[in-house]
Every structure is written in structure tokens, then in C-alpha cells.
Amino acid sequence: MSSAILSRLTQLTVVKSVFSQPTSVAVLMLCIAFSLILFTLTAPLMTWVIMLGGCAVIVRAAGLSALNSLPTSRTVNLLAILAVFALSWFGFSVGLLDSMINLLTVACALKIMLVEKKRDFHLIVCTCLFLIGCGFISSLSVFAWIGYTGILALLLFATAIYHGAGIPKSKSIKFVTVLIVQAFPIALLLFLLLPQLPPLWQMPTSKSTETGLSDTVTPGDIASLASSSELAFSATFENAEAVPVAPSRYWRAMTLEHFDGKTWSISNKRKQAEQQLAYMGKPTPLSALAEENTPQVISYELIVEPTQQTWLFALAPSTPNNRENSIFVRSLFDFTLRANSPISSKKAFYLRYYPTAQITSGIGNFESQLNLQVSMNGNPQARAWGQTLAKQYSSAQQIVSAIMRAFNQGGFRYTLSPNAMPTDPIDRFLFEERSGFCAHYAGAMVYVLRAAGVPARMVTGYQGRKRT
Structure with missing residues (x-):
């Protein structure tokens, strides 16, 4: 009984000592701000990056007390090396922009565990500001503006408390609040007077396009659709008898499951689920299909023109024709195929088509919920x-x-x-x-x-x- 009371008193003493130190309070506020940024960037961030950021925040917050110690520089450097290899491996599948956002987030997560000097604190604050800017790339809504404004205010409060070690925290917070209130009318005046130019990081909406594929479809914005005669891909079969009949020659590329009222796109939930299942090592339906004794198999060579994208055009269902080719092509759970790197030049892929395979085995709860969402x-x-x-x-x-x-x-x-x-x-x-x-x-x-x-x-x- 007495030991339990002593333990509780020790914990209260530790918490009190943490909140009595301005630098510890500032670091804790910085951890909270970084956690909120992670929450807003779930779309571009890979699952393991979010988990790494969350663990880094927990480790740093626990290290504020005298009962815990921070990881050594060697441990953080080892994590950095592993993270670089992971980003190099998975970065090709998420694109250049998302890879850079993931890299910046990983760097901030690793650095936040070793905040000791004033320079470290400033570096993390600046990195968080860049991450807030990355958040505005994907969302310019009023709610995003309000949320990021709150996170920015939290960063300013943390900076003021960190530098005001000899000043009461209430005065530091009051000082920053006055600055924000003074800046608000100036920002409003600039918003009303300056010309409303579109942001440089958004591509303008096209009013015309050519027939072809994109990872987003906004038919309402397209005023004219010009037929293109450019070659998209070609396929070579073993013999004339192996060529499927015309109605069966549909070359599947992407599944668009998200709709925001105007634009169809690949669902972020689908991307996250694919990553999680891949990390768990769960075989895809197409991979399992390739190992079964399917009655009819047709091998063909697919030559894809450069698209700067990773999707492949394949008869459904198709798989890589051997384990060597599976290094360059991966099967997804929606029965589509992806190259492991963007196709920047003409490239050949060797695949197998299973025309008699049964892939309509029903849909699960995840598939049903994803494809019943109505904007x-x-x-x-x-x-x-x-x-x-x-x-x-x-x-x-x-x-x-x-x-x-x-x-x-x-x-x-x-x-x-x-x-x-x-x-x-x-x-x-x-x-x-x-x-x-x-x-x-x-x-x-x-x-x-x-x-x-x-x-x-x-x-x-x-x-x-x-x-x-």
C-alpha cells in the first residue's frame, strides 16, 4: 500500500517538474503540433512513416521525465539508415512529391527524439512549417486553413515559451496572442486588396484533353475530347489461336473508387490497405491464382509506351509469368497490375492471362463500404x-x-x-x-x-x- 502511494507521489512529482520547466513544456507542445500534422497528412504519408512519427513523439514525450532516457545518437542514426532504404524501396510506387513529403516527415520524426540544443528546436519548427505547406498542396479548404492556423499558433506558442525561460509562461502566451491578433487584420486586408492569383503548386484545370487514361477523371470539366492516334501499348501472343476474341480484349488499368462530387480518383483508403496487406505479407488473389492449376493459361508480351506512371494495361486476370518478372510487376487486390517504378521509356512485361479463372468470389466488408460511399x-x-x-x-x-x-x-x-x-x-x-x-x-x-x-x-x- 505504501509502495503504491510512494509510486503515485513520484509520478506526480515528475509531471510537476516537467511542467515547471519552460523548455520541457515547449518541447511537449512541439510534439503535439507534429502529431497534429501527422494526422492531417495521412493521405500522402505511408503507413510505416506515420507509425514512426507516432513512436518518435511518444519516445520524446517520455524522455521529458527523469525516469526515462532518450535514445542515443547511434540508435537514431541506425533508424535513419533503415528509413532511407525503406524510402528508396517504396518511393517509386508513391511518386516524387509524396516521396519528398515522406522524407521530410521521417527527418522531422528522427530529429524530434534528439531535441537538446536551441538549433535543434529551431530546425524542427522550420520543418513543421514546411510540412504545413505540404498539407496545403493537397487541400485548400477552409477547414484545412483553420486547422493549420491552429497548428501554426501552437508552434509560435512553443517557440515563445522556449525562448522565454526566465519569463512566466502566461506572459509568453499573451505576447504571441497579441501578435496573432495584430497580424489578423493585416492578413485580411492583404487578402482583399491583393489580386487573387491561383497557387503555383496547383495545375490549372484543362478544358480539353485527348482520349487516354489518367489517374483522375473529371468529365464535367472537359469541353472537348480529341481522339488521339498515338500508340498506348502493344501485346504479342504466342500464336493466333491464343488471341482472345474482341469482346474479351479489355485491357484493365485502374480502379477509381473515390468520388468527391466532381472527380473520380483512386481511393486513398485503397492505397493504405494495399500497403498494409503488403507489409503483412498477405498474397494477392492474383498471386494465389498463379500458383493454382488453372485449366487454361495464355502467355503474352506487353510492350508499354512511356507514360511516367506505374499502371499497366493487362487482360483480367493476369499475373507475371515467373518469379523473376514479379520483381518488376506487382499484383494488387483489385485485380490490376503495377510496375514497381514509373515507365519512362518503352518497356516489355511478360504476363500470363487466365481466361477461365473465376475471380468473382464476392466482396467483403471493406470492398462494400468503399464502393457504397456517396458524395x-x-x-x-x-x-x-x-x-x-x-x-x-x-x-x-x-x-x-x-x-x-x-x-x-x-x-x-x-x-x-x-x-x-x-x-x-x-x-x-x-x-x-x-x-x-x-x-x-x-x-x-x-x-x-x-x-x-x-x-x-x-x-x-x-x-x-x-x-x-
Whole structure:
């Protein structure tokens, strides 16, 4: 009993001693600010980087007390070497920009465990400011602005307390608060008077494009679609009999499952799930398929033109034809293939196609939740139509047939030059314009199906017709 009371008193004494030291309070506030930044950057950051940052914050916060010691420089340097190898290995799959954000986050996480001198503190504060700027690259919403403003204020408070070791903490906080209040009207005045130029880090929206593939689809912003005659890829089969019939020659590339009301894109949840399953060593359905005795296997060579991207165009389902090629190609859980590095020049991949394999084994809870998400940003008529279809019909097949009848009998037409639909693109396509190209029809159908409670997603690829 007495030992428990003594232990509790010791803990209270340690906590009191930590909060009585301005430098310790400043470092603790810095750890909190870094944790909040990690929370806002979950999309570009890899899972292991977020875990490393969280562990670094816990270690540094625990090291503020006399009962714990910080890791040695040798330990942190070893972690840095391992992190560099991990970033080099996984960086090709996430792109240059996200790789740089992950690198900056790892550097900040490792440095935060060794904050001892004033220079170290300043370095981490500056790094956090850069990470806040990286957050604005992916989001310019009002909520992001409010959140990052709060984190910035926390960094300023921490800096003031760190430098005001001989000044009461209340005075340091009051000083920073006065500076923020004084700066606010100046910032508001500059916002109203200065010309509203678009940010340099965002690409302007294109009003026209060529037929082809992208990792995002915003059909409402495309006013004209020019047909391109450029070669995307070519495939060579062992013999003429091995070439699939025309309806089966769909070359699958990407699965777009996220919709924000205007743009379809690859879901960040899907990316994170793929990374976690890969770390766990779980084999993908395509990898397991390659090890089974599938009755029919067709080998083919895929020659891809440079795209600066990692996606591959493959017949579904396909796998690398041997373990050597699996080093350069990885199978994903949505039955697509990815190169392990961006394709910057013409490159050949050797694959196997399983035309008789059964891959429709149902969907799990994760797949169902991901493909039932309905964006509430606009398009109220399409949502209402989907809900009406769900009440009228009892099966998913009946709902699909009803939508197809509407397309066939509702005066819809296919055109490469639709009118621009910048707001409520699905509503305008379904109930006003009734003309568009493949992305309009696919996006509208997926959205209405989801609103009707039917899991659906957009799959992009090429329908190969030309045979030589």
C-alpha cells in the first residue's frame, strides 16, 4: 500500500517538474503540433512513416521525465539508415512529391527524439512549417486553413515559451496572442486588396484533353475530347489461336473508387490497405491464382509506351509469368497490375492471362463500404433517383437494367464534344445535357448505383480492337 502511494507521489512529482520547466513544456507542445500534422497528412504519408512519427513523439514525450532516457545518437542514426532504404524501396510506387513529403516527415520524426540544443528546436519548427505547406498542396479548404492556423499558433506558442525561460509562461502566451491578433487584420486586408492569383503548386484545370487514361477523371470539366492516334501499348501472343476474341480484349488499368462530387480518383483508403496487406505479407488473389492449376493459361508480351506512371494495361486476370518478372510487376487486390517504378521509356512485361479463372468470389466488408460511399457534394437529383430505384426494384440486376433502359430510351447520345458541366456534373448529364462520352456514362451509372445501395466502382482501361 505504501509502495503504491510512494509510486503515485513520484509520478506526480515528475509531471510537476516537467511542467515547471519552460523548455520541457515547449518541447511537449512541439510534439503535439507534429502529431497534429501527422494526422492531417495521412493521405500522402505511408503507413510505416506515420507509425514512426507516432513512436518518435511518444519516445520524446517520455524522455521529458527523469525516469526515462532518450535514445542515443547511434540508435537514431541506425533508424535513419533503415528509413532511407525503406524510402528508396517504396518511393517509386508513391511518386516524387509524396516521396519528398515522406522524407521530410521521417527527418522531422528522427530529429524530434534528439531535441537538446536551441538549433535543434529551431530546425524542427522550420520543418513543421514546411510540412504545413505540404498539407496545403493537397487541400485548400477552409477547414484545412483553420486547422493549420491552429497548428501554426501552437508552434509560435512553443517557440515563445522556449525562448522565454526566465519569463512566466502566461506572459509568453499573451505576447504571441497579441501578435496573432495584430497580424489578423493585416492578413485580411492583404487578402482583399491583393489580386487573387491561383497557387503555383496547383495545375490549372484543362478544358480539353485527348482520349487516354489518367489517374483522375473529371468529365464535367472537359469541353472537348480529341481522339488521339498515338500508340498506348502493344501485346504479342504466342500464336493466333491464343488471341482472345474482341469482346474479351479489355485491357484493365485502374480502379477509381473515390468520388468527391466532381472527380473520380483512386481511393486513398485503397492505397493504405494495399500497403498494409503488403507489409503483412498477405498474397494477392492474383498471386494465389498463379500458383493454382488453372485449366487454361495464355502467355503474352506487353510492350508499354512511356507514360511516367506505374499502371499497366493487362487482360483480367493476369499475373507475371515467373518469379523473376514479379520483381518488376506487382499484383494488387483489385485485380490490376503495377510496375514497381514509373515507365519512362518503352518497356516489355511478360504476363500470363487466365481466361477461365473465376475471380468473382464476392466482396467483403471493406470492398462494400468503399464502393457504397456517396458524395453529398451536389448532384441531389441523381441521389434521389438512385433511392427511388432502390424502392422500386428488389435486386441489383433489376436496378442495373433500369438504368440501362434510361440510357437507351431517354434520348441520350454519345459525343466527344459535350458542354462543360462544372457544377453538379452528374445531375446535368442525366437530366439536362443527356450527351457525353464514356466517362460521363460510367460515372453517372456508378453514382446512381451507389445511391441505390448497390456497390459499384469505375474501372478504366482500353478496349483493344486492332489485330495485326
